[in-house]
Amino acid sequence: MEPAGRTSKGEQTRERILDAALDLFRTQGYADTTMRQIAQAAGVAVGNAYYYFASKDQLILAFYERNHADHLAVLGSALDGTKEFGERLRTLVRTKVDSAMPYRRLSTKLFTSAADPESPLSPFSPESAPLRGEAIALMAEVVDGSSLRVGKDLRDDLPELLWLYEMGVILYWVHDSSEGCANTYALIDKTVPIVERLVGIAKLPVIRPMVRELVGMLDELRMPTTGELPVGARATGEYGLDDAPKR
Amino acid sequence: MEPAGRTSKGEQTRERILDAALDLFRTQGYADTTMRQIAQAAGVAVGNAYYYFASKDQLILAFYERNHADHLAVLGSALDGTKEFGERLRTLVRTKVDSAMPYRRLSTKLFTSAADPESPLSPFSPESAPLRGEAIALMAEVVDGSSLRVGKDLRDDLPELLWLYEMGVILYWVHDSSEGCANTYALIDKTVPIVERLVGIAKLPVIRPMVRELVGMLDELRMPTTGELPVGARATGEYGLDDAPKR
């Protein structure tokens, strides 16, 4: 749509606001940063900030997206280094933590809403679906590019399960107060082999029924029985962290 | 301290405010209920509501406490019925869900903050410690009163691990949109046997090192390496859901 440069005026403004916001969040924390501050730092009016971001929360979703892009860049072709499943998984998760490190406190906000089924910020929300899909696809790459042979019960769901594992690591990281988050890296190194072993034994006759059941319950969560999911709605951020939209 | 009746005037007022708040939360949701509404419904001035509850959030903590008391009452001597571990665990978790059922939406607020290490509302916060302790003690009762024999690696930490399992179930429940939350009850019935089996195999030579490692990492989270934990501070609710206190 743009004639020459690929960043329209609007995109530039949007970036400016996001930059200002992330900078303030990082130095002052999320709660102590006001939309007025953000607008001022970006050199725009408050109303204009809201023109680009429906709410303060939406800035976090934008951060999430940018962070994912960063991760992709850092990860780059690092995965090409090995075909060993454990090593690949370890690389992905470690680089994920690396790239999010400057924003550890801000990242808690994401998990703060993860538990809220109605928050658009939740990694499980429809609004986050595209991003979640990309993250899971990345996990699929970890599996597919490896020499690992997966049992058929697990094949379809393994990437998503691994993504849940990744979420668990990040949850730990967010709480991790050790120097340089050393505990988190230790956790990764300790648990990756366990995950590997679990995937290995999942096909054993004693374990298989359990795996089937667990995977089945996952499916139920994905497809709510009372489901509505307004097809058109996406990432418009009509409501914040709390209850239903109303005002 | 009171002469005759065991509820002083202040306690009555406090209850009145809490009743009004929970009622409004249940019918309108948390976000759409204002402190002004609560005060009016309770027949007090806004300032008075804040005299008893330092913040809107603190009302949720109070709800949490009341709900635990309800659970205790409902559970009553139900545990005396059997010495079978799985049955006891199942009873505890099912009754927990039962007693919280009318406040499912409100309960999400708790989990919304569970992931935030700094929220006083988090089940893991120092402010919630007394309540958490009671819940874990209840779990210990489930174990101790049963015929289950626990391996020594696990003995000390099992109640806490089971409490984490209970938290997991509640997290599922909060997201569960099935009719009457039938899926949650199904989840309990399916997973309790798995938990039972896991406890059983924890002492096997192949598994034991894994158990040790996992329990060790739990300990690390409990005792943050950079720990401060101001000893005096408790349940005063100086800050809300967000970052550090400041104002």
Add this chain to the structure above:
DNA sequence: GTCTATAACCGGATAGAC
């Protein structure tokens, strides 16, 4: 120590003019 009433502050969000 318990409580009322009222005004004010602050920050997220919105309306509507340009």
Add this chain to the structure above:
DNA sequence: GTCTATCCGGTTATAGAC
């Protein structure tokens, strides 16, 4: 797209009454 003015609600402050 961008601005200014305004609303709304959590929270605080004040000043005084039982």
